[in-house]
Amino acid sequence: MGFSLRCASVLVPFPFNNKRNRGLLRAQLSDENDPLLRLAINSASLRLQETQRREPLFMDPYAGCLVPPHTRLNFENSSKHYCIATKFIDDKLLRTVNHMDGLKQVVLFSDGMDTRPYRLNWPSSTIIFDISPERVYQNAIEKLQDVGAKIPRSCLFLHIPLESSNIQEALHMKGFNGNRPSILAIQGLPLMTLVSFKEILLTVSGMAMDGCLFLGELPAWLAETKIGTKSSTEKWMDNLFMSNGFKVNMVSYHKVAKSLGKALKLGDHKYILFVAEQLRFSDDQMETWKIESQRVEEDRKGQDFE
DSSP states (O other): OOOOSOOSOOOOOOOOOSSTTTTTTOOOOOSTTOHHHHHHHHHHHHHHHHHTSSSOSSOOTTHHHHSOTTOOOOOOHHHHHHHHHHHHHHHHHHHHHTTOOSSEEEEEEOOSOOOHHHHSOOOTTEEEEEEEOHHHHHHHHHHHHHTTOOOOTTOEEEEEETTOSOHHHHHHHHTOOTTSOEEEEESSOOOOSHHHHHHHHHHHHHHSOTTOEEEEEEETHHHHTTOOOGGGHHHHHHHHHHTTTEEEEEEOHHHHHHHTTOOOOOSOOSEEEEEEEEOSOOHHHHHHHHHHHHHHHHHHHHHHHO
């Protein structure tokens, strides 16, 4: 079986409403013709291809179990962009969590076949939350368990179905704490519309405490649905992210490739690589601040009464 190795998007209909996290990306999946499964396998095949190179950017020892036999591996320029982005995200995640004290929280918005929980050398006391399509995740976890994939000792891995009615609430129920540092990354998550990404960004804004990072890859067509010129993409990103409390920087694939001793062909690319920093308090921080303010006010009133 052979697929086009990188897609700008997978269009899967799902209901939406304006409430935070409600009906986020409800994708109805089928089996062999499941577009979300195909997209995830495509990405896994790219990681397998990179792993088999003489001098790979990264090693993914588990990609092979996720790719069906006889899958064609293409060597298109777009695949190089994906691997450059994967290496960049890997390194940024590990550098960031290694500078966190105590409990470390990592949230991955993925396609369901993200092997980072298993292949990266996470420090102890790291909790990894994976948010991805449920059926793709279940397809992958069975294969990963069969080959003995395990997360590092003293770490915890938890999955939240993308189809959950309230992603933020589901994270809290699993133990996510918006009063503690975290880093959030997105790569491969199936998006249908600009509205769907805005919902995700709103969710992330409510979860991440001030100073936390949100990074990853976005399909470039998200910007094109709002503006048609490539030169305006940076301004569009600034406005969108700042409206949700983030300062964002677009990252050049070519500069990252050069820093890794690699070269990319010039030309248009269908993805945007970015790193954003949260400037606001998370919802949990705001709630803690309100409780503390009320306590201080009650203490002051009590002193005045005396």
